[in-house]
Amino acid sequence: MYKLKYLLMSFGVALIGVLCISFTSVKSNAVSNNVYDLSEWQGNFTDNQVKTLKNEVPFVILRVQFGSAYHDKTFAHNVALMKKYGVPYGVYSFSQYTSPSDAASEAKTLYSRAPEARFYVNDYEQQTVKSGGTNAATKAWVDALRPLVGNRKILFYSYQSFMVSHAADAVSSYDGYWLAAYQTNEPQREHVLWQYTDHFYSPALNQYVDASVLTQKNSSWFIDATNNSNNNNNKPSKPKSNVTYIKENKTLTVKTAVKYNFYNHVPGNNYFSELHRTHYGRTFHGKNVTVDLKAIVNGRTYYRAHENGKLLGWINQNGLGPHISYSKVNMHKKVKLNSNYRFYNHVTQSHFADFKTMGTAREYAGKTVHITGRAIKDGWKTYYYKCYYEGKFIGWIYQRGI
Template sequence: MVAALFFLVGAKVTASAATQPVLDLSEWQGTITASQAKLLKGEVKGVILRVQYGSNYADKTFVHNVKVLKTAGVKYGVYSFSQYVSASDAKQEAKDFYNRAKAYAPQFYVNDAETNTVTSGTYAAATKAWATEMQSLTGKKVYLYSYRSFYTTNIKTKSGYDGFWLAAYQSSTPSGADYQLWQYSDSLYNTALKQSTDASKFIGTNNWFGDTIDKSKYPNGGHVLGEVVRVKVGTKFYGAKTKIATALTNIDLRVRAIKTIYTGTSNQVLTIYNGKTVIGQIRAQDVRTAYYSNPDIKKVKVIKSNGIWTYKNGKAQNHISKGTVLNVSGYTTWNGYRRFVHAGHGTNITSNKANIKVVK
């Protein structure tokens, strides 16, 4: 579970990021600051923190990080990288793990079983003994982490565990239906931590953290790659105190990457470019409330309660009722504002997101 480190500006993030990741963190990622923890809250479903590497080595950052994350409201579980040499040693490791973590009330405990260190008896028996001991100590869920090949060769059973966390670094969903959490990458760049980490995602409706995000609290989003937007004056870059230059709020900027993050009132963070130059990341709530230039938009639906009007040469033409779907064929500019061209009619309509929404 040791992640390689690299820095990436304007990384391409596509719609596959719609599922918030679960990060597993240890001293390899360093200490987490309070500001980083606040950002993480909107970026991840939760984190799983390493507590120890065997009984004799306590993770150097666990106590600090768990306190900071708890204060920020980030959900967390804990794991132990197992080094037991026998069934009795496995029980002792479980006790030490529990004693080091219990005061911080993790939501679950994980046995990271990926190295066969057993010298007496079998690894399978020791791994089961670990689970039996942990189940006797806590009423929280107890999970097993491993690779498929290692599990098949050395463990062979999930007896005593409440679920399975599978490590498989591949683009397609691994076969089998015996796992709930899939570690799919060891190098996913995280905006809050400014480094790459291991990343996992739950399969189906599984969620070991036991809660779901109220998406109604994050209504701002819906942007697509390649869309042209304008940014509100005074906007601060996501995760920073720096404001975007006022001159850049008066020109068209293009969306080159999108990441699903629940922050402020936004469900997206956008990486924006001026031509070929990356400007930075902003939240969807900081985009002006109009659709500007997206070639994929062919239809819009009227959502304003009292409807909208079509216009020609600045004069109102026809009233369109709420719920009506209109075909559009591009954009025009009137009085400094972008407006949709009403396909085949020679008129234009508002592009304000408060009045219309894009439909397929």
């Protein structure tokens, strides 16, 4: 779905011409036979697009993540529309695991992000395993997911040569093989779904998309495990969580010299067994991050942080400080008498590591200071002032001190 497109591009023009002839029967029966796999590359869908899509395909397959550290920007929006208009969906993860334990963690992360999917897919087409062996890692992926999904299907996706080289043993542990092969005739290799093109026009979405064809299994094989389950396997019980989650929407700043790092899950969360560092905190010192979720576990608070839309992971709240906006000013004010405020080399709670006191307001009581800058923390209505006296920088002070 990513690498495969470029591997086959060398003969793509000729292939598309052949497909236009060979798949006339497939396209004429698109409502029942064609299945689209979609990712953030297709953008956010509209209500009208999804309503029309329902009559165009039996189900869709949505990408949820690229490894565990990055989640598709459009997934939450698009999956909400699929649910709203009753379009069945499966989900896939473009795998980036480096070891068996990492593979298991990626699989659990996929499930946590899409617990109501009709089926799950391990899209393993790029060799990233560094230890433990590719077959062991690929099997660990399905083994970790199996207890969570009940009787829902778990599929393996790749092109044949890659599968043979890296997952020939592990593929048998999956419920089926979704085979990618952009060719004229249906592959002889056993499969349950055949991805035959990355250039199929969807009238509903008004763009070209990846398309697969149902020839070996009907749509109910993929999606009815959820609908027909009488033992609630479509929503299997999760391990009890000891974490309280609260939605957030704010910008914070990573503190300088902080020792806290980013993790794939909330440290101390008993829902996930595999915890690993996704980024060192020091890599992002002084940078602004957006947080969309707060977690409280065992008396500690963590934030889920993103930078420029990319998920960094969970970090302890002590590793972050308030976002502060700075601006230049040019004014003079007199320091109040009997003020208990102090001057500091930086705004209090800012990300700087060398924070220290430079003096007290009482030392400059009644004196006029030159203010060249001001700073305000997000959510505040009052400022900090950058002050000079007789041309010398004397520090930042809270505005109530002068």
